[in-house]
Amino acid sequence: GAGVSQTPSNKVTEKGKYVELRCDPISGHTALYWYRQSLGQGPEFLIYFQGTGAADDSGLPNDRFFAVRPEGSVSTLKIQRTERGDSAVYLCASSSARPDTQYFGPGTRLTVL
Amino acid sequence: AQSVTQLGSHVSVSEGALVLLRCNYSSSVPPYLFWYVQYPNQGLQLLLKYTTGATLVKGINGFEAEFKKSETSFHLTKPSAHMSDAAEYFCAVSDSGGNNRLAFGKGNQVVVIP
Numbered sequence: 001g002a003g004v005s006q007t008p009s010n011k012v013t014e015k016g017k018y019v020e021l022r023c024d025p026i027s028g029h030t031a032l033y034w035y036r037q038s039l040g041q042g043p044e045f046l047i048y049f050q051g052t053g054a055a056d057d058s059g060l061p062n063d064r065f066f067a068v069r070p071e072g073s074v075s076t077l078k079i080q081r082t083e084r085g086d087s088a089v090y091l092c093a094s095s096s097a098r099p100d101t102q103y104f105g106p107g108t109r110l111t112v113l
Numbered sequence: 114a115q116s117v118t119q120l121g122s123h124v125s126v127s128e129g130a131l132v133l134l135r136c137n138y139s140s141s142v143p144p145y146l147f148w149y150v151q152y153p154n155q156g157l158q159l160l161l162k163y164t165t166g167a168t169l170v171k172g173i174n175g176f177e178a179e180f181k182k183s184e185t186s187f188h189l190t191k192p193s194a195h196m197s198d199a200a201e202y203f204c205a206v207s208d209s210g211g212n213n214r215l216a217f218g219k220g221n222q223v224v225v226i227p
Binding site: 003004031033035040041042043044045048055056059091093095101102103104105106107 | 117119122147149154155156157158159162203205213214215216217218219220
């Protein structure tokens, strides 16, 4: 079956611009997670959705970052006024239940010039 | 809050030799522990996980790991390295008390020498 997909695979933007990153989870998975992986580091948690609601957004670095999941399936991570320090690979994962495995997508590589 | 320590960012191993990647965790509640592998230009793939029950867990591709509570460790091993094992490996922890977030270590880049 289809895995987690993320679009775009690569995004290059200029400092100060707004970007949206999309995640399509595995069909039927109720839980969805966003992580950020900087060069040479492990992934860092950003936000977790259970259904349509954000159950834990404590990992979002500041108020420039926002994520939605309006219908409990696809999620969009939104970054306003991008900064060079936002450059990283943004990973999405989904799971069906705790403590079930989180299945990861291939990521979106964001480069802020 | 949970955390994971993985020492030695780069690990070189000869083909056919033992692979040993160390992982130590910190958690205030009983942990759930995971090892993920990341091949170049691919997403993270689960190798194995420990939640409850048997402390020695077996995963894909001949890997296994043992949960040792007294040592707060979850080291990953494979008896005989193969060239295809060259990848980056991440240990991760989440807690059993209700928080689903994974806390990852910095990873080990494994190089297999022919």
